[in-house]
Amino acid sequence: MTMMEEKLLVMRGITKEFPGVKALDHVELQLAKGTVHALMGENGAGKSTLMKILMGIYQPDDGEIILNGQKVKIESPKRAHKLGISMIHQELMPILDMSVADNIFLYDYPARKGIVQKSVLYQKTEALFRDLGIEGIDSKAFMKELSQAQMQMVEIAKAVSAKADVIIMDEPTSAISDHEVENLFRIIRTLRAKGVGILYISHKMEEIFKISDFITVLRDGQYIGSAPSIELDQEKLVSLMVGRELKSIYDRHPAVTGEVMLEVRHLKCKGVCEDVSFKLHKGEVLGFAGLVGAGRTEIMEAIFGLRKRQGGEIIKEGKKLDIRSVRDAINHGLALASEDRKRFGLFLDLPISYNISISWLNNLAKVGIVNRGNEKEQAYKFSKDLRIKSSSIKTKVGKLSGGNQQKVVLAKWLLTKPDILILDEPTRGIDIGAKQEIYTLIEQMAHEGKGVIVISSEMPELIGISDRIITVHEGVIKGSLTGKEITQERIMMDLG
Template identity: 45%
Template sequence: MTEQTPVLRLENIVKTFPGVRALDGVSFTVLPGEVHALMGENGAGKSTLMNVLGGIYQPDEGQIIVSEQPAVMTSPLEAKARGIMFIHQELSLAEELSVAENVYLGELPKKRFGLVDWDTLYARTDAILERLKVGFDARTRVGDLSIANQQMVEIARALTVDAKAVIFDEPTASLTDAEKVVLFEVIADLQRDGVGIIYISHRMEEIFKITDRISVLRDGSYRGTLHTRDTDEEAVTQLMIGRKLDLSRSESTHELGDVALEVRGLSCGHLFEDVSFHVRRGEVLGFYGLVGAGRTEIAETLFGLRDPSAGTILLDGQEIRIHSPVDAIERGISLVPEDRKGQGLVLGMNCRDNMTLPQVSDLTAGPFVSDGAEVAIFDQYRDKLDIRTPGWRQLVGNLSGGNQQKIVIGKWLSMHPNVLIVDEPTRGIDVGSKSEIHNLIRELAAQGYAVIVISSEMPEVLRVSDRIVAMYSGRVMRTFTSDDVTEDNLIQAISGLGDGAAA
């Protein structure tokens, strides 16, 4: 493979934004038929480099070479015309259009007089969807699909052209295990066709499963390339963050307090039924289960986004009723949502205003909001969470995914909640930031917070939780302590095979 001519080369790419040198002479190559991982912490420059390749940004210096021909990517359409396909982490679909129209957007097959050839459009799209083994057809409205299926529509776009290189940016973030298998089969097919794959992911198990080489960026600079078969997770992590990372679980050394939140027989239609649990001050209670188990829906009900059909919620032993997020916030219940962009942030606002949005009314000086108080809160949690931004005036929409997530977490921590619910706390976040957030969650518990963590990653829920609620099909199958949980009995429980012991 090392003697092959690269399908793609980026040479000494430099890109500067106001106050930030995002890329500092980065070089990167992709060989035909290889899966080349691009890794680095959030803010390391991965997305910027791929946006240069995809025609979204133009480099200040450097050169892009496709199949040994210099190329100037003036737009995403130019990149696509040269065989470079970009499957974005954040969905970029038109929800009101059909799957077929989204897959071939800008390239709809035409008949005479410029009319759309709908039969050809649907036939081509259905052939691609059959290859992806999805359960919807070309005529389906994209807005009616789940997030996971919308991600499959994004992937389908890459199969419409004779691609030379395909960039996958966190492609499995919204996919089920079965959909991941299909994705990896598609990637293997592309490899056999000689297509070069650039694979961006923070999930180490995927990196070591499907990639051939791993290139690492740190602080906008190239740090090296490793052959996957010759390295391990520790070496890659150290190259990414410049230090060794302690991934061991820190055992609780503090005593647990009183029960902060208790739920008895909570139900919400067909989403979940007869759910009971409690979380004490100083405790991290983890929720683990497959997609559709009802974990997120429970969090949304506790935060007032859904109305329960039965059951009781008690806070500090007193029954409460929560009809809206305002009710939840007033009672000290905060939710860091799974969808940070859609539910956790206002992307057009700056970092400071996002951080202090829920408490603006408490930060007034006369008729005006106190800028000094807002900046002080932002500065405190920027330092605490290591949020990487040139300053509070930076628009949140311009931050990396990991730094956006830290803004959401900081927003609720600054409210000093009684109960903090964190849904997928490290989704799309690099391994270094993951460790920081895991440690932060444990520190919050040590400070007396009652924390509920919902995660789809078993290592994460095992690492941070004192107890784990295993759910299957809307029901609590079993509640484990950190002493009696194992990977095997946890998998059995979330697969509906547990012994059904009371929570």
């Protein structure tokens, strides 16, 4: 295969230091034309940083970049774009007050005599969506009207439309459903056949072995090695990534489930659900399965006081609750760790310690006791338990890697010591080692007699950790599966 031999991109000796962290230490990467190259490593290993250097977002302290045999300096994203490099970012950065079409053609506005041709813009966008098999997104809609999954599809379309030689995908499937993943893989294969080099980052192992030709592993900013994917298997790859042995990930000891902890009756929420009723028991891990857009997140938001309800009752331990705000929910012992950490989860400009203790602080402040010392101690304990990688707990959350930000969201809610913990895509973007820590925490909570609700789009995860699974389709509960009924096929049948 001559295509494989041709080196499209070489990154050599790339080094980058941030205050207190050596994010990259002489890292190597070689990307061949017409290949998919996976970049693997735990949270904070340096993957996004390496890609941001290639995109001209950061400048390396040392090292060189050779593109098509030429040494290049990439001083800005605009320059990267000119050189034929485009990127789908891990943290999506759409311009929310602009239309879908405007976002896609940000750099290549179809203009005639300097005047932007809106109609042309919309047509081009629609043609692009048709090409890529993307359905249900209005090219004229504002970005802010879209769901996370739709925004991710728009980002993908944007990268493809740039006709780049190198496309970087930093966790492109974190917010999209299996069906859309298949669609994305179809797009990737088409691009690969055209000779495009794709750099692919994901924590989902099955994906990596399905789509990648080569794998490069980073650990703690160090280059560990590269190999063709067929020479590796999951076990080998994990040991290269983590540098230690991991036990089986869904090694569960189910808790004994007790009385009803939470009952939701006839929940009604405009445009989301008409009549949702279910029970959560003490000691139970209750999974919610559904396609992206099925309304699972919205149902939980309605319960948690984040979304207006038109009807229905929420009953905890036999007592009817009046939840009108998040504060009410927290005061009644509920916690919701949200999938969208930017919108509800975190204050990016504030330190880890502050972010971890904020909702808990609000709670205590009401009673009038805020104990700073305790706050620090607790924040420290959780950041250690979840292995949050940072130079100190004073580090601003915005400076953490994506997966480590997600861990801060979790730590924060665990600290409210809830009776009912609702987790919405808790392991999105989380590496395999930390996933295990999170599963252990979920199990612990169940064993303490708490109730845990988990929404996850990763079927093996949901099946692995749930005692019971509720299936949701278009805002309606389709079924409740327990024990041997819990299989991928059965769930898919309900969702079909």
